Amino acid sequence: MLLRHRASTALLAAVLTALPVAATGCSGDSDGGSAADPEEALATAKQHLDDTSGVTIALTTDDLPAGVTGVEKAEGVLTDAPAFDGKITVPLAGQAIEVPVIAVDGKVYAEVPFTSGWQDIDPAEYGAPDPAQLMSADNGFSTVLSATTDLEKGKSVRGGEDNSEVLTEYTGTVPGDVVANVIPSASGDFDATYTITDDGDLRSAELTGVFYEDSDPMTYTVTFEAYGTEKDITAP
Numbered sequence: 001m002l003l004r005h006r007a008s009t010a011l012l013a014a015v016l017t018a019l020p021v022a023a024t025g026c027s028g029d030s031d032g033g034s035a036a037d038p039e040e041a042l043a044t045a046k047q048h049l050d051d052t053s054g055v056t057i058a059l060t061t062d063d064l065p066a067g068v069t070g071v072e073k074a075e076g077v078l079t080d081a082p083a084f085d086g087k088i089t090v091p092l093a094g095q096a097i098e099v100p101v102i103a104v105d106g107k108v109y110a111e112v113p114f115t116s117g118w119q120d121i122d123p124a125e126y127g128a129p130d131p132a133q134l135m136s137a138d139n140g141f142s143t144v145l146s147a148t149t150d151l152e153k154g155k156s157v158r159g160g161e162d163n164s165e166v167l168t169e170y171t172g173t174v175p176g177d178v179v180a181n182v183i184p185s186a187s188g189d190f191d192a193t194y195t196i197t198d199d200g201d202l203r204s205a206e207l208t209g210v211f212y213e214d215s216d217p218m219t220y221t222v223t224f225e226a227y228g229t230e231k232d233i234t235a236p
Contacts, residue, residue: 036200038151038170044200046145050137054079054229057086057134059182059222064091065215071128071183072096082140083233084131103132104233118236129184139181141222145202148172148192166198176209183211183220201227 036044049055058075069090076086083104089096092113100111102118108130109118123130134140154169171193179186190209197203201224208219 038153038172041153041168041170041196041200042145042148042151042194045194045196045202046142048201048227049135049140049142049145049224052080052227052229054135054226054231055224056226056229057222057224059220061218061220063218065212065218068212068215070185070212074101074128074131076101076131077229077231077233078131078135079229079231079233080135081233082132082135083231084134085231085233086131088128088131090128101131102233102236103130104235106130107235108132109236124184129182134182141182141205143178143181144174144192144205144207145194147178148174148194154193165203167195167203168198170194170196174207179207179209179211182207182222185213186211187213 055078056076057078058073059071060073061071064070064072069092071088071090073089073096074086076084078084078086081104083102085102086100087098088101088110089098091097097113099113101123102109103123108121108123110121111117112119112121137143149172151170151172154171156166156168158166171191174190174192176187176190179190186209188210190207192208193206194202195204203224205222206219207222209217211218211220
């Protein structure tokens with residue numbers, strides 16, 4: 001009985017000793033990316049976006065103001081050509097219309113509803129930027145990261161495919177003239193929340209503020225996946 005008691009006591013002690021280690025592992029604090037200070041983490045995330053050959057990107061909102069001609073959703077492949085091949089959803093006559101879009105060589109083409117074939121368009125008419133330029137190191141989405149101030153680090157959690165990534169949250173404030181690189185009519189300051197992997201990749205960004213003139217604040221969420229994507233995108 002004494003031996004069994006000692007064995008049980010030793011096992012309990014081993015479990016209790018291991019718990020802080022397990023907790024640290026789950027939080028992600030021991031991983032390189034999540035241990036970085038906020039400025040370093042965002043600088044690394046910007047560099048990864050600027051350096052990659054391409055990503056799949058998705059932009060969504062659930063609260064586009066009524067009566068606003070703007071982007072409800074956009075998704076596709078973005079490459080460092082720079083080029084974009086995907087779809088943008090905009091409201092038209094009370095309906096959400098999905099518009100195929102290709103942007104390459106400084107031009108934007110779309111299969112505009114109620115017309116035949118591809119048209120050379122001005123994306124500003126749809127409240128959107130040239131989507132290919134979202135990959136620009138000087139005028140693209142990564143500039144939002146480098147312009148973020150009042151940075152704070154949040155919690156780290158497991159996520160991604162098979163729960164294999166450590167994702168750390170960072171919050172801050174971004175001026176509207178920089179957010180305008182994403183939505184041209186943006187104005188005022190924006191609240192930003194970023195999720196960055198332990199490898200330093202920006203996985204998601206949530207921006208809240210006034211994106212469209214004379215409208216209430218709203219939120220866009222942008223996600224980035226499949227870093228290193230390669231695709232030859234040509235004009236239609």
